[in-house]
Amino acid sequence: MRKVERLVNLIALLLDTRRPLTLDQVAELVPGYEASGESLRRMFERDKEELRSLGVPVERAPIDAWGSEEGYFIDPEAYGMPELDLAPDERAALALAARAWSGATRDPAAVAGLAKLDLDPGAGPDALRANLDGASPLLAGLLEAVSGRKRIVFTYRPPGRTATERRLDPYAMVNRRGTWYVVGHDGDRDALRSFRVSRIESDIRKLRPTSRGADFEVPAGFDPGKLLPTAGEPEGAPMALVRAPRAASRLAELRGAAPTGPPRPDGLVTLRLPVGDRDGLLGWALGNSVEIVEPADLRAEARRRLAGLRAVVEP
Amino acid sequence: MSPQRGPDTSAAGRLQRLLALVPWVLDHPGATVDEVCERFDMTRETLIADLELLYVTGVPPYGPGDLMEAWVDGDKVHIGFADWFARAPRLTWREAAGLYLAGRALDALPEVAEQGALARALAKLEAVLPADQLDRVHELAGKVSVDLEGDPAETTHRTELARAAASGRRVEIEYWSGSRGELTRRKVDPWMVFSASGHWYLSGWCHKAVGERLFRVDRVVSVRPTDEPFERPAGFDPAAHGEPPGLELFAGGLQCELDLGHTVEWVADYFPILASQRRPDGRLRVRLATHQLSWLVRLVLRLAPDAEPVSPPELRNAVAEATRSALAAYSS
Numbered sequence: 001m002r003k004v005e006r007l008v009n010l011i012a013l014l015l016d017t018r019r020p021l022t023l024d025q026v027a028e029l030v031p032g033y034e035a036s037g038e039s040l041r042r043m044f045e046r047d048k049e050e051l052r053s054l055g056v057p058v059e060r061a062p063i064d065a066w067g068s069e070e071g072y073f074i075d076p077e078a079y080g081m082p083e084l085d086l087a088p089d090e091r092a093a094l095a096l097a098a099r100a101w102s103g104a105t106r107d108p109a110a111v112a113g114l115a116k117l118d119l120d121p122g123a124g125p126d127a128l129r130a131n132l133d134g135a136s137p138l139l140a141g142l143l144e145a146v147s148g149r150k151r152i153v154f155t156y157r158p159p160g161r162t163a164t165e166r167r168l169d170p171y172a173m174v175n176r177r178g179t180w181y182v183v184g185h186d187g188d189r190d191a192l193r194s195f196r197v198s199r200i201e202s203d204i205r206k207l208r209p210t211s212r213g214a215d216f217e218v219p220a221g222f223d224p225g226k227l228l229p230t231a232g233e234p235e236g237a238p239m240a241l242v243r244a245p246r247a248a249s250r251l252a253e254l255r256g257a258a259p260t261g262p263p264r265p266d267g268l269v270t271l272r273l274p275v276g277d278r279d280g281l282l283g284w285a286l287g288n289s290v291e292i293v294e295p296a297d298l299r300a301e302a303r304r305r306l307a308g309l310r311a312v313v314e315p
Numbered sequence: 316m317s318p319q320r321g322p323d324t325s326a327a328g329r330l331q332r333l334l335a336l337v338p339w340v341l342d343h344p345g346a347t348v349d350e351v352c353e354r355f356d357m358t359r360e361t362l363i364a365d366l367e368l369l370y371v372t373g374v375p376p377y378g379p380g381d382l383m384e385a386w387v388d389g390d391k392v393h394i395g396f397a398d399w400f401a402r403a404p405r406l407t408w409r410e411a412a413g414l415y416l417a418g419r420a421l422d423a424l425p426e427v428a429e430q431g432a433l434a435r436a437l438a439k440l441e442a443v444l445p446a447d448q449l450d451r452v453h454e455l456a457g458k459v460s461v462d463l464e465g466d467p468a469e470t471t472h473r474t475e476l477a478r479a480a481a482s483g484r485r486v487e488i489e490y491w492s493g494s495r496g497e498l499t500r501r502k503v504d505p506w507m508v509f510s511a512s513g514h515w516y517l518s519g520w521c522h523k524a525v526g527e528r529l530f531r532v533d534r535v536v537s538v539r540p541t542d543e544p545f546e547r548p549a550g551f552d553p554a555a556h557g558e559p560p561g562l563e564l565f566a567g568g569l570q571c572e573l574d575l576g577h578t579v580e581w582v583a584d585y586f587p588i589l590a591s592q593r594r595p596d597g598r599l600r601v602r603l604a605t606h607q608l609s610w611l612v613r614l615v616l617r618l619a620p621d622a623e624p625v626s627p628p629e630l631r632n633a634v635a636e637a638t639r640s641a642l643a644a645y646s647s
Contacts, residue, residue, distance in 0.1 A: 004330050008372040011334070015399040016374045029375040054331055055407035080402030082443040086436055093433035094418065094440070101417035111356045112328075113410040115335035116403040118342070120354070127480035129509035129553060130421060130463055134413045143412065147455045175420075175461040178513030224460040243644070247498035250536045251491050254468035287617030289637075291644040303645040306638055308620030313635040 006032035007047060011056060015079060020061045020071025048072075081116050095119040101134040110135050132175060138197060139173075141204030142182050146170045149214035151187070155202035156195055163201055168193070169216040172224035183224060185216070238275045241294040243268045248288040332357070333365055337383075337400040340392050347390050363387065369394065411444055412452045420461035425470065426477040465515060465533060473508060473515050475538040480505040480519075485543040489536040498536060499523065504545035507553055508532070518556040520545070527556075568606035571630050574598040576621035582614070600625065612637050 009030045014021070023044055027033035035043050048058045057078045063071040086094065098119055102110035114120075133139070145152045152170055157163035167187040174181045180197040208215060241260075244252060249269035253259065257273035264270070268291075275281055275298070282302060285292050292302045336355055340346055352362055366385040373382035373396070384395035406414070418437045421427050428434070441449060464470050479486045487502050501523035508517055515532035570589070575582055580599050583591055588601045605611050612633045615622050619638070624630045 002368075003326050004333070005368055005372055007330055008333060008368070009374075012372065012374050012399045031377075050327060053407065054327060054334070055404045055410070056334075057405075076399075076402075078445075079404055081405045084436075084439045084443060086439060087432070089430065089432040090436035090439065093421075093427070093430065094414070094436040096427075097418035097421055097433065097437075098414055100421060101413040111354075112331040112335040113406065113414075115332075115339050115354065116406060116410070118339065127505075127507055128424075128426065128477050129507060130417075131510055132417055132420065132461065134417065140409060143409070143455065143459070146458050147412075147451060172458040172460065174459075177465075178510060218458070224458055225462075247491050250489070250498060251534065254536065255466055283617045286619050286641070287613045289641060291641075299645070303642070305619040306616075306642045306645065309616065310635070310638045310642060312620055312623050313631055313638060 003032075006030060007051065010047060011051065011074065014058060014072060014074040015076055017073055020063050020073045022063060022069055022071045026072065084117060086117075091119060096128065096130075100130040100132050103131045103133040103135060131178075133180070138200060138204060139180060142170060142173060142180075142197065145204060145206065146173055146182070149216055149218065151207040151215040153205045153207055154200050157199050157201055166195070167207065168195070171218045171222055174224050238295065239272055240275045240281060240292060240298060242271050242273065242285060242290050242292050244271055244288065244290040245269075248290055329365075333369065334400060335403045336365065337369065337394055337397050338403045340394045341397065341401055346392055348387060348392055349390075351392050362392070366392070366394075369397070374399075405445070406448075408448050408451055411440070411448055412455050414440065415452050416456060416459055416461060419456060420463050424463060424474070424477075426474045426481075463510060469515060469533045469535075472535045472538050473532045475540060476505050476517050476532065476535070477508045479538075479540055480508055480517075483544050483546070485541045485545050487539040487541060488530070490530055491534040491536055502541075503528070503530070504547075506547050506551065507556055509553075509556075568604045569608060569627065569629075570602055570604050571608075571611055571627065572600055572602050572625040573611075573615065574600050574623040574625055575618075579618045579621040582618070582622065598623075608633055616641065 009032070010026070013026070013029055021029070023041065026044065027036075027040055033040060033043065051058055056074065058072055058074055059078070060070050060072055063069050084094075094117065095114070098114050098117075102113070142152075144150070149169075151167065153165060153167050155163050156166045168182065168184045169187065170182050170184040172183045174183055174194070181194045182197060183192070183194040185191070186193040242257075246263060246267050246269060249257070249259065249263075249271055252271055252273060255273075257271040260270045260272055270293070273281075275295070278298065278301075282292075282298065282305065284290065285302060286305060292299045332355055336351070339354065340351065343350070348359055348362060351357075352359055355362075357365075366387065369383045369385035371382065375381065380396065383397045384393060385397075386393055415437065418433055418440075422433045422437070444452065465473065476486065476488075485502055485504055487500065489498060489500050491498050501521055503517070503522065504520040505517055506519040508515060510516070517530040517532055517535070519528065519530075520526070521528040573582070574594060576598055582588075583599060583601050586603055588603045590602045592600045594600050603611075608630060611624075611630060615624050615630075615634050616637055624634045
């Protein structure tokens with residue numbers, strides 16, 4: 001008897017029964033529970049856990065008024081997904097959210113999730129689509145640990161370095177520019193660190209898999225929204241002066257760069273803009289034929305990098 | 316690297332599908348094999364196997380009348396005697412959390428929020444979640460920060476483009492072509508706005524190029540809505556137009572080699588490279604193909620001096636020339 005058949009029969013029986021059934025009764029009635037004693041109990045516990053993880057609530061209650069023995073049942077009210085009673089535009093909007101979460105996955109569980117709410121995977125406002133790639137098993141493990149405050153271990157490879165095992169109290173998850181990060185207290189470095197999920201090379205393992213309850217507390221006032229740089233520069237940030245071709249300048253102007261005057265006869269525009277991330281500004285300038293005028297140290301760095309490249313290509 | 320899915324996961328996936336499939340078929344009497352297969356993203360063979368499994372399951376004593384009816388009748392899927400499974404199981408906390416987190420992130424976009432439908436749908440969802448699940452979802456939402464917005468300039472343009480796409484109106488955009496570093500003005504039929512690999516894109520018909528094009532929204536310099544209506548191509552399939560671009564830039568064309576220093580090895584993760592090999596000096600040699608040498612020249616300058624153009628000679632010469640001309644500005 002295959003496992004899926006056993007589980008379907010088990011759910012039907014526990015939904016159908018009017019009173020709690022003991023483990024022995026279940027084993028007698030459902031084909032596939034050929035084990036006995038402790039191994040039967042373990043087999044049933046695993047099945048029960050699996051059903052719970054799928055959203056099927058197996059409940060336990062005394063089988064008689066004396067409470068001498070406990071039995072199992074599924075309350076049909078607790079089992080069934082209630083009608084959401086969605087208007088067509090609400091249904092389409094929720095389908096958009098579901099699709100954004102699961103991304104392009106063909107995972108049967110994600111498809112089943114849509115069907116539970118009768119959300120048509122193909123419907124929705126197709127004028128807009130987002131992808132959060134939320135259905136990956138790695139992300140599921142991290143969200144589970146963040147939610148349960150479980151200390152975790154994983155193998156992490158920073159760019160250009162060797163992979164090492166890291167221990168983390170995961171406080172929060174952050175998604176910026178389509179990239180997921182897990183942020184928390186790094187036990188080995190005793191500091192707050194963020195890790196790019198795509199650079200995690202192992203499963204997420206709980207350090208204390210069997211312990212119940214949380215492994216740590218998140219510090220009061222911790223705000224995941226403030227962890228990583230978002231768009232916009234703080235007031236009073238250091239400013240740079242650059243000379244940029246017209247096209248590059250138009251794009252920079254949209255992001256807070258201010259022209260100091262009309263374009264020069266040669267078409268270059270002089271702009272003032274916040275330095276922000278130094279390497280980001282340097283890379284942008286070098287890749288777009290933008291000359292850095294000020295500050296002097298950034299100008300010197302740009303010249304140094306260009307001279308370095310010339311030495312490489314014109315030996 | 317994601318871990319391999321074990322057989323248990325697929326059994327769980329199949330069970331989840333079965334528990335959702337039965338009530339769906341009961342709710343949609345007369346659904347055809349094709350309709351069910353499309354909705355559950357399955358093949359006909361898988362559906363038949365699922366029906367055969369249901370046909371031998373039910374409640375004790377598993378006689379006639381205790382087992383479910385499940386078969387294909389003509390071309391219609393028939394399921395009966397399945398009252399236990401008349402409703403789908405509740406969402407797992409993970410499903411509820413994913414839906415809620417994605418919904419909140421999307422509802423932070425002005426073009427979604429102004430419709431109001433998503434906020435209403437999320438409120439209805441919250442109203443039916445069991446109290447303990449709702450608490451857990453709310454608590455997690457306080458620990459997960461998803462920002463789909465992009466910078467303010469991008470948000471403004473994306474909002475206008477999404478509105479135009481939803482109302483079927485042509486737009487005129489000024490667009491900065493990243494590969495050539497030029498600014499162009501063009502009329503576009505905005506088919507769809509989508510996010511992929513950390514960027515927002517517009518896919519649509521470009522009247523200047525006379526063809527389907529993808530535009531990165533953060534390179535749109537201005538958007539002017541027009542009153543001219545447009546139609547999407549017949550049978551427009553969003554999934555077929557929502558792929559991140561770049562492949563046409565990297566498919567075929569001139570093969571080039573770069574030697575990357577440690578600090579710029581991210582290039583190998585970021586672009587679809589054809590091959591990579593560690594050099595004796597520790598640098599990473601990558602090979603990639605491009606139809607536009609100018610794009611690669613700009614990349615090498617941006618990475619200066621840590622990426623060395625190795626081959627072909629045209630690339631090396633073009634980089635040398637661009638470097639000379641950039642250095643001229645710094646000579647004073």
